[in-house]
Amino acid sequence: MNRFAQLLDRLAFEHARNGKLRILTDYFRHTDDPDRGYALAAMTGGLIFQHAKAGLIRTLIAERTDQTLFEMSYDYVGDLSETVALLWPARPAQSAFIGDNSPPPPTLSEIVETLRDTPKAVLPQALAGLLDQLDETGRWALLKLITGGLRIGVSARLAKTALALMGELEPDAIEEIWPGLAPPYLDLFAWIEGRADKPVVSDPAPFRAAMLAHALEETNLASLDPEDFVAEWKWDGIRVQAVAGYDDEGVVVGRLYSRTGEDISGAFPDVLEAICARNFGAAAIDGELLIVREGRVESFGALQQRLNRKKVDAKLIAEYPAHVRAYDLLSEDGQDLRALPFAERRMRLTRFLETRTPSRFDLSPLVPFSNWEALAQARRDPASAGGDAGAIEGVMLKRVDSLYVPGRPTGPWWKWKRDPFTLDAVLMYAQRGHGKRSSFYSDYTFGVWREGVQGDELVPVGKAYFGFTDADLKLLDKWVRDHTTNRFGPVREVEANRKIGLVLEVAFEGVQRSTRHKSGVAMRFPRVSRIRWDKPARDADRIEAVEALIGERKAGV
Amino acid sequence: MSDGSRSSPHLLTPTSAGLYCAAGDFYIDPLRAVPRALITHAHSDHARRGHGAVLATRETLAIMALRYGEAFCAARQIVGYGQAVRLGDVDVSFHPAGHVLGSAQVLVANRRQRIVASGDYKRAADPTCALFEPVACDVFISEATFGLPVFRHPDARREVDKLIASCAMFPDRAHLVGAYSLGKAQRMMALIRQAGWERPIYIHGALEKITDYYAAEGADFGEIRKVAAAERSKLAGEIILCPPSSLQDVWSRKFPDPVAAFASGWMRVRARARQRGVELPLVISDHADWDDLCATIRESQCAQVWITHGEAEALVHWASTIGLDARPLHLMGYGDEEEVTDEAQT
Ligand SMILES: [Zn+2]
Ligand SMILES: [Zn+2]
Numbered sequence: 040m041n042r043f044a045q046l047l048d049r050l051a052f053e054h055a056r057n058g059k060l061r062i063l064t065d066y067f068r069h070t071d072d073p074d075r076g077y078a079l080a081a082m083t084g085g086l087i088f089q090h091a092k093a094g095l096i097r098t099l100i101a102e103r104t105d106q107t108l109f110e111m112s113y114d115y116v117g118d119l120s121e122t123v124a125l126l127w128p129a130r131p132a133q134s135a136f137i138g139d140n141s142p143p144p145p146t147l148s149e150i151v152e153t154l155r156d157t158p159k160a161v162l163p164q165a166l167a168g169l170l171d172q173l174d175e176t177g178r179w180a181l182l183k184l185i186t187g188g189l190r191i192g193v194s195a196r197l198a199k200t201a202l203a204l205m206g207e208l209e210p211d212a213i214e215e216i217w218p219g220l221a222p223p224y225l226d227l228f229a230w231i232e233g234r235a236d237k238p239v240v241s242d243p244a245p246f247r248a249a250m251l252a253h254a255l256e257e258t259n260l261a262s263l264d265p266e267d268f269v270a271e272w273k274w275d276g277i278r279v280q281a282v283a284g285y286d287d288e289g290v291v292v293g294r295l296y297s298r299t300g301e302d303i304s305g306a307f308p309d310v311l312e313a314i315c316a317r318n319f320g321a322a323a324i325d326g327e328l329l330i331v332r333e334g335r336v337e338s339f340g341a342l343q344q345r346l347n348r349k350k351v352d353a354k355l356i357a358e359y360p361a362h363v364r365a366y367d368l369l370s371e372d373g374q375d376l377r378a379l380p381f382a383e384r385r386m387r388l389t390r391f392l393e394t395r396t397p398s399r400f401d402l403s404p405l406v407p408f409s410n411w412e413a414l415a416q417a418r419r420d421p422a423s424a425g426g427d428a429g430a431i432e433g434v435m436l437k438r439v440d441s442l443y444v445p446g447r448p449t450g451p452w453w454k455w456k457r458d459p460f461t462l463d464a465v466l467m468y469a470q471r472g473h474g475k476r477s478s479f480y481s482d483y484t485f486g487v488w489r490e491g492v493q494g495d496e497l498v499p500v501g502k503a504y505f506g507f508t509d510a511d512l513k514l515l516d517k518w519v520r521d522h523t524t525n526r527f528g529p530v531r532e533v534e535a536n537r538k539i540g541l542v543l544e545v546a547f548e549g550v551q552r553s554t555r556h557k558s559g560v561a562m563r564f565p566r567v568s569r570i571r572w573d574k575p576a577r578d579a580d581r582i583e584a585v586e587a588l589i590g591e592r593k594a595g596v
Numbered sequence: 597m598s599d600g601s602r603s604s605p606h607l608l609t610p611t612s613a614g615l616y617c618a619a620g621d622f623y624i625d626p627l628r629a630v631p632r633a634l635i636t637h638a639h640s641d642h643a644r645r646g647h648g649a650v651l652a653t654r655e656t657l658a659i660m661a662l663r664y665g666e667a668f669c670a671a672r673q674i675v676g677y678g679q680a681v682r683l684g685d686v687d688v689s690f691h692p693a694g695h696v697l698g699s700a701q702v703l704v705a706n707r708r709q710r711i712v713a714s715g716d717y718k719r720a721a722d723p724t725c726a727l728f729e730p731v732a733c734d735v736f737i738s739e740a741t742f743g744l745p746v747f748r749h750p751d752a753r754r755e756v757d758k759l760i761a762s763c764a765m766f767p768d769r770a771h772l773v774g775a776y777s778l779g780k781a782q783r784m785m786a787l788i789r790q791a792g793w794e795r796p797i798y799i800h801g802a803l804e805k806i807t808d809y810y811a812a813e814g815a816d817f818g819e820i821r822k823v824a825a826a827e828r829s830k831l832a833g834e835i836i837l838c839p840p841s842s843l844q845d846v847w848s849r850k851f852p853d854p855v856a857a858f859a860s861g862w863m864r865v866r867a868r869a870r871q872r873g874v875e876l877p878l879v880i881s882d883h884a885d886w887d888d889l890c891a892t893i894r895e896s897q898c899a900q901v902w903i904t905h906g907e908a909e910a911l912v913h914w915a916s917t918i919g920l921d922a923r924p925l926h927l928m929g930y931g932d933e934e935e936v937t938d939e940a941q942t
Binding site for chain 1: 744745746747748750758762765766843844845846848849853854856864865866867869870871873874875876877887907909910913914917
């Protein structure tokens with residue numbers, strides 16, 4: 040456990056993706072089975088056991104420490120698990136000499152097994168016993184694990200990428216068999232290390248690694264022949280895969296996966312019901328998950344009401360009905376269609392939806408065009424597609440002969456996003472970055488003008504920390520240091536008034552109402568697209584301009 | 597103590613200028629210039645310039661002269677560990693505090709009372725200075741920099757192992773280690789050598805003078821190289837020690853993809869480490885941790901404990917639960933060299 044804890048500790052402080060990957064592969068290489076498998080499960084959300092409540096942990100520490108000292112410590116540290124990990128009375132110093140008879144600290148596997156097999160009634164004693172045997176970092180990791188508070192900045196995808204690196208495989212190769220594997224993943228590690236064949240997956244409803252598109256630059260168009268392509272709308276939802284199949288006993292198994300293979304069925308029982316219905320059969324559909332009310336696609340904001348929920352109730356489902364707009368058919372009646380050309384898959388998809396009429400599924404329509412100019416026109420004005428323009432992010436170009444290839448091959452598919460919105464905003468606060476950027480003020484909070492009680496005032500509307508070059512960053516950093524008016528820890532407030540202030544052109548994908556932001560609006564993917572050294576702060580945009588964008592989208596819906 | 601004393605029943609009295617001894621007419625670690633000062637150690641918040649006569653260990657006086665110039669006081673007197681000096685009506689003697697080279701606890705005694713001003717101290721092993729020696733007393737005056745039970749310093753050698761392991765894992769990145777220029781930096785050098793690191797250790801210019809002094813006093817740090825400005829980009833895989841404030845300085849930018857490490861007791865608390873943008877926290881301190889503060893107070897057999905600076909509240913609470921008369925002195929002006937900007941740079 041202490042090794043796993045050190046891994047988590049190191050990951051928590053490492054900001055760079057490559058650094059994290061190196062730390063992970065190093066751990067997987069130098070840790071034995073089954074410990075590394077359980078570690079992998081912990082990082083990919085696959086460890087399931089009785090979770091302890093904060094109350095239990097408070098009780099345990101209250102039995103062991105002075106209440107006043109605990110309060111003072113908790114107040115100082117600010118995190119319950121960490122406070123308890125540090126405060127927990129240490130075992131009497133162990134002698135490092137020969138003849139030391141104390142048991143070695145428990146391994147991660149021993150801990151996972153103990154927690155899994157312990158009845159709830161004796162969990163407090165079992166937990167205390169484990170804490171007694173661990174060091175500070177080990178206790179911290181265990182408490183985070185058991186309270187479900189393990190946040191270390193490693194996604195399931197990153198952990199799988201590290202495994203792939205270790206075995207010189209593509210991450211998608213692991214993704215593909217992942218749903219059929221279980222902790223502690225002995226067969227997976229054996230395959231990665233070349234000691235065994237690829238695990239045979241008998242999952243009746245497996246995930247198939249998604250095919251992705253490259254972003255189109257307009258200069259690419261000259262080399263592309265419109266005859267070779269069809270176009271579809273790029274819907275602003277989340278990309279999903281709906282899969283159904285039959286297990287050995289003929290029972291239907293259905294799943295809704297995210298683009299990265301995460302099973303999100305639990306949050307969408309309405310869609311799952313449609314997948315498991317008789318008429319769906321054994322099939323795999325690639326499509327976009329959207330909220331559709333009375334035939335109209337709602338904005339991404341509506342879909343967010345349904346995302347990242349473990350449980351949903353009937354009211355939420357009724358209010359935000361989920362729907363899949365189908366792009367592709369990957370398998371039908373157990374037959375893998377991915378090696379067929381797109382045109383043929385599309386034909387079969389159309390027939391599938393027409394004959395089987397699964398509820399909550401419909402066909403993503405094609406956008407007719409005869410030349411690139413016509414398509415560019417449709418992209419500029421998606422309203423020509425009907426009433427759902429507010430949920431369209433651009434167009435997708437797919438070669439009619441394209442096979443369904445996992446990953447992001449160059450050539451067969453292109454995404455041509457609508458141009459981002461832009462706004463001229465005034466820099467208000469700057470925060471120090473992380474890692475490589477820790478000596479730079481690289482996270483910028485910006486605002487726009489609004490009418491205040493004493494004339495115009497700036498209201499913050501967003502935060503951006505990318506979009507600029509390294510050369511820009513140096514200039515921005517210097518400007519921040521030269522114009523600081525106030526400091527709060529790692530944050531500096533800078534001069535921002537009608538006379539002095541730095542205008543940033545901010546690009547973003549959309550804007551929606553938000554009660555959590557002071558300005559009442561929240562932007563999607565804001566980034567600094569240009570520094571307007573030339574523009575006086577007083578000429579920056581006003582909040583009304585931002586609100587107008589929300590209006591525009593509404594009108595489209 | 598002579599009953600002629602006008603104020604305190606104790607040999608030492610807390611005043612705004614620091615601890616004062618009326619019977620001997622001197623201050624210990626005074627916060628402003630005074631006619632006669634006893635200095636526990638050379639950290640700048642304890643050892644200020646401009647006093648009349650200064651009594652301290654040879655090392656402390658030498659480091660003060662290095663930092664402030666030879667004219668840092670009017671007259672100086674060297675005292676060896678354990679050597680008694682008569683000042684007015686009292687006897688004073690200096691005893692190893694284990695904090696940095698030359699650091700001492702000051703025992704002030706007469707026939708009726710023994711009082712120890714311990715300055716800053718630690719109990720953990722440190723190859724660069726003499727080990728702390730417990731001194732029995734009636735009143736023990738302690739710091740409380742890490743006076744909360746969450747501060748338990750692990751074995752410093754295991755922390756240095758983490759640094760070495762990181763160098764192996766990231767041979768393409770420079771490892772910048774923030775360490776206070778007097779004491780911590782040199783202890784790090786010794787620990788890094790103990791861990792078997794044989795490559796040169798690079799240092800920021802601000803560490804040079806004190807490191808040279810330690811070496812002249814017999815410390816063996818192996819090959820130490822001052823970082824040349826032009827060389828920074830070539831130091832991938834190397835260990836570079838610098839003052840903590842340099843970690844986020846423009847200076848750090850030229851190193852190849854630097855890993856920011858920081859050796860300090862504060863690194864025990866994750867939020868503190870994150871706040872400073874540290875990527876590799878090393879929990880290594882030259883102050884006593886909670887367990888050692890408590891153990892030292894008990895060991896002194898004192899009936900009264902006074903807390904000079906740091907997290908006094910928790911320690912006072914603990915001391916009263918074991919029946920000691922405990923009081924916070926609220927002396928303002930003693931900093932915390934593990935956290936503050938390193939004055940050696942300026
Ligand atoms: Zn000190
Ligand atoms: Zn101090």
